[in-house]
Amino acid sequence: MKAWLPALLRLALLVLLVVFIASPDWFEPLLKPLTENGAPAIYNQGSLLTLTLLHLRTVLVATVAATIVAVALAILVTRPAGTEFLPLSRSLVNIGQTFPPVAVLALAVPAVGFGEKPTLIALFLYGLLPIFENALTALTTLPGNVMEAARGAGMTGWQRLMKVELLLSAPVILGGIRLSVVISLATATIGSTVAAKTLGEVIIAGLISNNLAFVLQGGLIVAALAVLIYDGLSAIERYAARRMGREAE
Amino acid sequence: MTLRFDKLGVVIAAIVAYAAFAAPFATFRANRIVPGQARSILEALPLTLAILLIAIVIAGGIIALLRTPLLLRLAASVIALVALAILIGTAGGFLTPAGNTFARVAPASGFWLLIFAFTLLLADVLTRLDLSPLARVGVLAVAALAIGALLVSGSWDSLSILKEYASRADSFWAEGSKHITLALGSLAVAVVAGIPLGILCHRVEPLRAGVLNVLNIIQTIPSIALFGLLIAPLGWVAAHVPGAAAVGIRGIGTAPAFVALFLYSLLPVVANTVVGLAGVPRAANDAARGMGMTDRQRLFDVEFPLAFPVVLTGIRIVLVQNIGLATIAALIGGGGFGVFVFQGVGQTAMDLVLLGALPTVALAFAAAIILDAVIEMTSTSRRAEPA
Numbered sequence: 001m002k003a004w005l006p007a008l009l010r011l012a013l014l015v016l017l018v019v020f021i022a023s024p025d026w027f028e029p030l031l032k033p034l035t036e037n038g039a040p041a042i043y044n045q046g047s048l049l050t051l052t053l054l055h056l057r058t059v060l061v062a063t064v065a066a067t068i069v070a071v072a073l074a075i076l077v078t079r080p081a082g083t084e085f086l087p088l089s090r091s092l093v094n095i096g097q098t099f100p101p102v103a104v105l106a107l108a109v110p111a112v113g114f115g116e117k118p119t120l121i122a123l124f125l126y127g128l129l130p131i132f133e134n135a136l137t138a139l140t141t142l143p144g145n146v147m148e149a150a151r152g153a154g155m156t157g158w159q160r161l162m163k164v165e166l167l168l169s170a171p172v173i174l175g176g177i178r179l180s181v182v183i184s185l186a187t188a189t190i191g192s193t194v195a196a197k198t199l200g201e202v203i204i205a206g207l208i209s210n211n212l213a214f215v216l217q218g219g220l221i222v223a224a225l226a227v228l229i230y231d232g233l234s235a236i237e238r239y240a241a242r243r244m245g246r247e248a249e
Numbered sequence: 250m251t252l253r254f255d256k257l258g259v260v261i262a263a264i265v266a267y268a269a270f271a272a273p274f275a276t277f278r279a280n281r282i283v284p285g286q287a288r289s290i291l292e293a294l295p296l297t298l299a300i301l302l303i304a305i306v307i308a309g310g311i312i313a314l315l316r317t318p319l320l321l322r323l324a325a326s327v328i329a330l331v332a333l334a335i336l337i338g339t340a341g342g343f344l345t346p347a348g349n350t351f352a353r354v355a356p357a358s359g360f361w362l363l364i365f366a367f368t369l370l371l372a373d374v375l376t377r378l379d380l381s382p383l384a385r386v387g388v389l390a391v392a393a394l395a396i397g398a399l400l401v402s403g404s405w406d407s408l409s410i411l412k413e414y415a416s417r418a419d420s421f422w423a424e425g426s427k428h429i430t431l432a433l434g435s436l437a438v439a440v441v442a443g444i445p446l447g448i449l450c451h452r453v454e455p456l457r458a459g460v461l462n463v464l465n466i467i468q469t470i471p472s473i474a475l476f477g478l479l480i481a482p483l484g485w486v487a488a489h490v491p492g493a494a495a496v497g498i499r500g501i502g503t504a505p506a507f508v509a510l511f512l513y514s515l516l517p518v519v520a521n522t523v524v525g526l527a528g529v530p531r532a533a534n535d536a537a538r539g540m541g542m543t544d545r546q547r548l549f550d551v552e553f554p555l556a557f558p559v560v561l562t563g564i565r566i567v568l569v570q571n572i573g574l575a576t577i578a579a580l581i582g583g584g585g586f587g588v589f590v591f592q593g594v595g596q597t598a599m600d601l602v603l604l605g606a607l608p609t610v611a612l613a614f615a616a617a618i619i620l621d622a623v624i625e626m627t628s629t630s631r632r633a634e635p636a
């Protein structure tokens with residue numbers, strides 16, 4: 001395969017996605033055959049653009065919060081003062097991953113009410129795990145000679161953390177963030193079952209009114225977003241890995 | 250001897266202190282959907298039992314706080330958890346006025362926090378004990394038996410979740426078996442289809458990237474959309490393929506859910522088969538070739554057994570993921586515990602949500618522990634064998 005072909009495909013996908021979100025009406029003839037009884041082919045209870053932006057905002061807020069907390073926790077349990085928590089935190093991460101997102105979402109509703117908040121909580125909790133796991137792996141598998149050299153150069157613990165450990169761990173931590181974002185993009189759609197404004201609204205409207213065109217457009221927008229963001233973050237990750245002299249996964 | 254504090258114990262003791270004295274132990278509601286009134290431990294239990302529970306909890310908190318022997322910590326956490334489990338049932342009976350069938354008593358935040366704190370202590374002890382895989386499964390079995398015994402004994406019958414259960418006992422088991430059929434059945438089909446596909450991808454290099462990319466993209470389609478998208482093709486199959494409708498293939502219901510779960514399951518199975526086979530040491534393959542093994546013998550006697558633990562890891566991922574995803578099948582009429590979750594969300598009846606969510610979490614949790622143990626056993630036994 002030629003090297004430029006994947007890049008071109010991604011660009012085409014991006015253009016298609018932007019055009020579809022900006023003026024979905026152009027695509028009406030394509031989706032019309034999927035509808036029955038003259039139902040609308042393009043989601044008409046809100047703008048796709050707004051929903052997409054809200055969807056992305058929800059994922060962004062949850063991921064930023066999850067990244068801060070997960071990386072802070074991983075740093076904490078890999079310091080000498082926090083090593084006692086290391087084995088337990090590993091088992092907690094394992095246990096946490098067995099909680100289905102729907103359950104988290106449904107159980108958050110009584111605490112915070114319907115809307116965006118339970119979705120943010122579910123995405124936050126679900127996003128924590130991959131980031132924490134990767135940050136932990138990265139911080140516990142740093143090359144010993146580099147750490148030795150940093151210590152030998154007279155760096156304090158804080159300097160070592162900021163200038164050596166975190167920078168060297170960045171590619172692996174980014175890998176965790178990428179996983180977390182892709183999971184969150186899909187999980188956010190479930191948030192619409194508790195009245196969050198995300199692209200899930202389009203899909204659920206389609207399921208309720210038996211309108212396949214809605215389901216398809218909602219699903220495909222989310223999938224395209226996920227593929228593009230996954231690729232974008234992979235590229236950043238490879239760049240970071242090259243700068244750190246570590247091989248990307 | 251000077252007193253030394255356990256760092257995790259500080260966290261646990263803080264949670265215990267807050268949960269026991271500042272948070273409500275149970276909520277009382279006049280019927281199943283009105284907002285509840287909080288009841289502290291002292292209000293929720295007969296005086297002697299309340300004092301007993303507070304004593305157990307405080308003792309447990311102190312044992313956690315100080316650096317104490319592991320076995321003492323184990324005993325403290327188990328006693329506290331058992332006492333909490335039994336006494337929440339007592340609280341249910343104590344708070345419900347005699348003969349009142351509308352009132353609902355549910356465990357409140359204080360109870361859940363206490364359970365969380367002592368589970369944390371128990372998890373820490375079990376992690377530090379570094380149990381063998383079989384022992385971990387044993388602990389799980391004991392816990393399951395204890396919970397089963399409490400359920401059968403009827404001591405929790407006055408709690409709201411079990412009142413929800415009592416009014417839909419039949420459908421609970423029907424949805425439960427549907428849930429398990431969906432999760433396990435789709436996994437079984439994915440294993441049967443995915444392992445040969447993985448072996449094929451390993452042998453035929455040009456196929457690999459294409460197949461894995463397609464499976465990767467399927468994973469990015471949100472579950473509710475994939476479930477929905479399968480309605481149309483399966484509806485078409487049911488209408489046009491003779492006999493399809495007779496075997497239960499329909500546009501809505503279990504069939505699209507089954508197919509969607511199968512599609513999600515393929516990636517981990519195929520990818521892990523490929524990774525596992527790629528990780529087989531070249532020396533092992535060379536030796537097998539040198540012994541005059543045919544390709545087929547090499548695959549079944551050398552490569553696949555060596556790759557098996559990695560394949561199992563894929564199966565573990567799929568099983569836990571499927572048990573969770575099967576809840577969403579309820580949205581398209583596929584049944585499963587999700588039925589109760591979504592009904593509960595719709596009626597804002599949280600006990601109903603819990604009735605669906607708790608068994609799902611318990612199933613996923615048990616599946617994870619059992620498969621982790623199996624993975625550890627297969628990979629260590631192989632490592633222990635002389636090379």
